[in-house]
Amino acid sequence: MVYYLTISLFKKTPKNETVCQGSVLKTVYQSSSQDTALQNLYLLDEKWGKKYPLAIKPWLTNWDNLSCYFKFSPDIRRLIYTTNPIEGFHRQVRKYTKTKGAFTSEMALLKLVYCAIQNIKEKWTMCLRNWAMTLSQLDIYFPGRLKLT
Numbered sequence: 001m002v003y004y005l006t007i008s009l010f011k012k013t014p015k016n017e018t019v020c021q022g023s024v025l026k027t028v029y030q031s032s033s034q035d036t037a038l039q040n041l042y043l044l045d046e047k048w049g050k051k052y053p054l055a056i057k058p059w060l061t062n063w064d065n066l067s068c069y070f071k072f073s074p075d076i077r078r079l080i081y082t083t084n085p086i087e088g089f090h091r092q093v094r095k096y097t098k099t100k101g102a103f104t105s106e107m108a109l110l111k112l113v114y115c116a117i118q119n120i121k122e123k124w125t126m127c128l129r130n131w132a133m134t135l136s137q138l139d140i141y142f143p144g145r146l147k148l149t
Contacts, residue, residue, distance in 0.1 A: 001066060002029050002081040005058050012055035013048075024048075028059070029081055034070040038063065072141065075134040092120050 031037035049056045096116035103109040
């Protein structure tokens with residue numbers, strides 16, 4: 001949800017002011033505690049809320065849903081707000097297909113998507129930062145749900 005609200009905020013504000021909001025916005029979702037994050041959200045609202053209410057209001061109204069991930073460790077929080085493998089996969093496939101205006105046949109499209117998947121698979125071997133620690137913390141928060149063999 002953090003990702004979608006961040007994208008929504010950037011779409012509802014001019015690009016020349018996005019940098020300012022982005023740095024303040026990071027202080028909200030990367031805060032060490034829920035209280036600090038809420039204070040930073042109020043600062044964001046104070047600075048930009050009157051000028052861009054449609055961009056800031058969703059953060060305030062959805063705070064209960066957004067703030068639930070603060071009960072986890074920083075590594076797990078980073079995993080929650082930065083990882084969406086399905087959307088990442090679709091984005092990478094679109095990079096290959098959007099450069100083509102039209103396909104001569106459905107088979108041509110399938111061949112291109114197959115080649116794209118082969119190239120994408122090579123990058124899937126990269127691990128997340130602090131993965132061993134994150135995995136052990138996930139096992140603590142969700143005992144018995146992970147098959148660690």
